[in-house]
Amino acid sequence: MTDTTATGEPPQRLYGLTVAADFVLHQDRPAPPGERVHLTVIDGEPIAENRQTPAGQVLLDFGEEPDRWYTAVRREDSSVLLRVHGVCDFVISPDLSDVTLHLVHGTDPGMRAIMTTGTLLALQLYLRGSAVLHASAVERDGTAVAFLGHSGMGKSTLAALMCASGARVVSDDVVPVATGEEPRVPLGATELRLRPGAEAVTADLAAGSFRTRLSADDRTVVGLPSPATEAVPLGAVVIPRPNRDGRMELELLDRKTAAFALMSFPRLMGWRDPVVLGQVLTHLSWLARSVPVMVAHVPWGPPFREDIAPTIWAAVHRHALAYRG
Numbered sequence: 001m002t003d004t005t006a007t008g009e010p011p012q013r014l015y016g017l018t019v020a021a022d023f024v025l026h027q028d029r030p031a032p033p034g035e036r037v038h039l040t041v042i043d044g045e046p047i048a049e050n051r052q053t054p055a056g057q058v059l060l061d062f063g064e065e066p067d068r069w070y071t072a073v074r075r076e077d078s079s080v081l082l083r084v085h086g087v088c089d090f091v092i093s094p095d096l097s098d099v100t101l102h103l104v105h106g107t108d109p110g111m112r113a114i115m116t117t118g119t120l121l122a123l124q125l126y127l128r129g130s131a132v133l134h135a136s137a138v139e140r141d142g143t144a145v146a147f148l149g150h151s152g153m154g155k156s157t158l159a160a161l162m163c164a165s166g167a168r169v170v171s172d173d174v175v176p177v178a179t180g181e182e183p184r185v186p187l188g189a190t191e192l193r194l195r196p197g198a199e200a201v202t203a204d205l206a207a208g209s210f211r212t213r214l215s216a217d218d219r220t221v222v223g224l225p226s227p228a229t230e231a232v233p234l235g236a237v238v239i240p241r242p243n244r245d246g247r248m249e250l251e252l253l254d255r256k257t258a259a260f261a262l263m264s265f266p267r268l269m270g271w272r273d274p275v276v277l278g279q280v281l282t283h284l285s286w287l288a289r290s291v292p293v294m295v296a297h298v299p300w301g302p303p304f305r306e307d308i309a310p311t312i313w314a315a316v317h318r319h320a321l322a323y324r325g
Contacts, residue, residue: 011037015121015176016130016186016231025113026213028190028223037097039124041116044100046107047089054081054089060123062270070268072123082123087111090120096127110216117189122174122267126276131177131283133237134267136192137170137185138162139227143235144185145316146175147296148265154240156192157201158298158312160222163192164204165309169224170232174267179283183234183290190226193219200302235320237262237293238312242300248307250315251295258293259285292319 010030011020018031021041031037051065056073059080063069068085075081078094088111089102099120101112125132135146136159145162147155156172163169171188178184193215194201202210202222211223238250239261253261262284271277296312299305 011035013187013230014117015125015171015174015188016178017121017124019116019121021113021116023109023112025117026191026221027117029187029226039097039099039121041099041101041120043112044091044102046105047102049086049104050083051085054083056081059273059276060268060271062268070119070270080123080127082120084115084119088115090115090123092124096124108216114216118173119268125174125176126268126271126279129279131179131279131287132267133175133177133262134173134265135175135237136172137175137188137232137234138167139170139232140167140313142233143316143320144170144232145235145312146177146185146237148175148237148239148262150265152195154242154298154300156194158238158240158296158308160192160194160201160224161204161304162309162312163210163224164201165313167309168227170227177234177283177287178231179286183287184231185234186231187226187229191221191223193221195219201304204304234291236291236316237287238296238316239265239294241295241297243297244300246299247297248299248305248311249297250312251297252315252319253293253295255288259288261293261295262288290323292316292323294319 011018012025012027013029013031017038018035019039020037022043053071054073056075058073060072070084072082080092082090087107091100133146133148135148136155137144137146138159147158149155170185172192174188176186213221215221
């Protein structure tokens with residue numbers, strides 16, 4: 001148990017886990033004093049680049065040379081090694097509570113926080129049995145909407161547009177969903193990472209309501225207010241489909257199609273572990289029965305039309321009420 005890390009900042013409460021790291025995570029979600037730490041990440045010695053598959057039982061493997069992304073293996077001592085090819089290795093203790101991060105020589109140190117709050121914590125959530133979406137989520141009036149999709153589909157941009165119309169950020173890039181009587185989203189990342197060009201949406205944010213910085217991977221990162229709660233009920237999942245023909249329409253998917261759609265956008269791809277694969281099938285089938293899943297045909301910018309956020313919120317609340325009924 002620790003109230004501060006080596007950086008002097010308190011452990012962060014992210015995705016339902018309390019995380020301590022000896023480098024800055026660039027989050028603004030401090031855990032309550034005395035909170036039990038679930039995960040400690042320390043900065044280990046730099047390593048030489050190695051794009052080989054580590055020894056052990058392959059849990060996860062995605063990409064092929066020259067564009068190999070990540071591999072996770074369970075080793076003989078039951079520890080897990082997560083290799084983000086060309087960037088870093090994470091060595092994870094058998095009980096998942098202790099992690100040593102080894103950056104590849106020459107990698108920007110800023111990648112430590114990006115990889116930890118994204119890829120590492122996503123892996124942790126999967127291995128701890130959580131449902132995980134590759135999404136960005138925002139909240140308004142006590143209801144969350146998660147924008148689901150692969151990188152570059154407009155998740156964070158739509159989340160920022162919703163925040164410009166009064167929503168608060170719940171999480172970005174990694175969205176776990178707690179199963180139970182109703183789906184709930186534990187609060188996660190407090191920043192939205194926007195691609196070049198998409199940061200134009202910050203022009204619609206109220207002055208003084210956000211902070212910005214440039215990330216190690218050249219994204220404009222926008223820090224925004226969050227709900228004052230541990231988790232938010234999930235009202236809907238929305239899959240962005242940007243267009244240039246002016247179409248603004250929310251298309252509700254039937255539950256079978258919704259289940260397949262949810263399974264099409266995993267936060268970590270290339271799973272081979274049968275336990276995780278079984279969990280994914282169970283969790284996402286349940287989620288498709290529990291909340292509306294919609295495709296949002298959105299006229300893309302910049303500039304962005306003023307009716308995008310109101311149209312999405314209206315559809316979310318209308319269909320969410322129907323599912324609850």
